[in-house]
Amino acid sequence: MSSKSLTEAELDDALARALLNEPSTAAWFLSRTKFASEVASCEFCRCNNPWSRVRLEVPNALTGELEPLMKDCETDVLAVFATSDRRRLALHIENKLAGGSFTPNQPELYEARKSQWKRRRKLGEYTDACTVLIAPREFYEKHSDRAAIFDCYISHEDISKYVPEFGAPTTIVV
Numbered sequence: 001m002s003s004k005s006l007t008e009a010e011l012d013d014a015l016a017r018a019l020l021n022e023p024s025t026a027a028w029f030l031s032r033t034k035f036a037s038e039v040a041s042c043e044f045c046r047c048n049n050p051w052s053r054v055r056l057e058v059p060n061a062l063t064g065e066l067e068p069l070m071k072d073c074e075t076d077v078l079a080v081f082a083t084s085d086r087r088r089l090a091l092h093i094e095n096k097l098a099g100g101s102f103t104p105n106q107p108e109l110y111e112a113r114k115s116q117w118k119r120r121r122k123l124g125e126y127t128d129a130c131t132v133l134i135a136p137r138e139f140y141e142k143h144s145d146r147a148a149i150f151d152c153y154i155s156h157e158d159i160s161k162y163v164p165e166f167g168a169p170t171t172i173v174v
Contacts, residue, residue: 005171008095009047011156012076014165015093015134016047019079025162030081032154034130035089040081043088044124049074054112058105073109078117080124090114090126094150096135096143097170107131107149134159 006014018025019042026042054073057066077093092114094106114129130151133140137155140147147153160167 005169006165007171008076008097008100011165011170012047012093012095014163015095015159016045016077016079018163019077020045022162026079026081028162029079029154029159030089030091032158033091033132033152035081035091035128038081038083038089040083040087040089042079043082044080045077046075046123047077049076052113052117054109054116058108069105071105071109073106073113075110075113078123080126087128088124088126090117090124090129091132092117092129093132093134096133096139097172098136098138099172100135100139102143102146107133107146110150 019029023041030036030038030040052072053070055068055070058069059065060067075092076095079091079093081089081091083089092110094110110131114131117123118127118129119125133147133150133153135147135153135156137157140153140155156166
């Protein structure tokens with residue numbers, strides 16, 4: 001284990017490299033998602049903050065009526081897997097550090113983004129997707145109500161068995 005503190009961006013990069021270059025790690029990670037029964041390889045992975053404007057319906061704080069919210073937002077790691085029958089399955093991965101928190105509507109924006117980004121060429125042209133929260137168990141327990149909005153959760157502690165950087169100390173960069 002390294003004594004150097006790692007930032008969220010450094011962990012994103014380590015995960016993206018592992019998903020693209022280590023088939024056993026990619027298969028393990030995919031097996032922890034709704035695509036567990038799929039045999040697929042990671043063919044596209046971005047951790048350079050792919051972003052776009054996303055539309056989301058949110059309740060008005062006073063009336064409770066749904067109102068449109070347009071927000072520029074990003075996915076920490078976008079990984080697209082290809083199956084033998086040419087289907088493309090995407091993982092929209094949000095990485096949190098132990099001391100972090102969610103921004104307003106962040107989990108809901110991930111959900112909206114996964115459908116709004118489908119079939120976009122620059123984003124891997126995927127046809128099905130799921131959202132994945134990766135975070136230390138401490139973060140998940142503290143924010144379990146908001147974390148449950150993601151399709152699945154994988155702990156940093158579990159990931160560290162495949163990507164050692166996730167076992168290193170981390171630094172929150174604001």
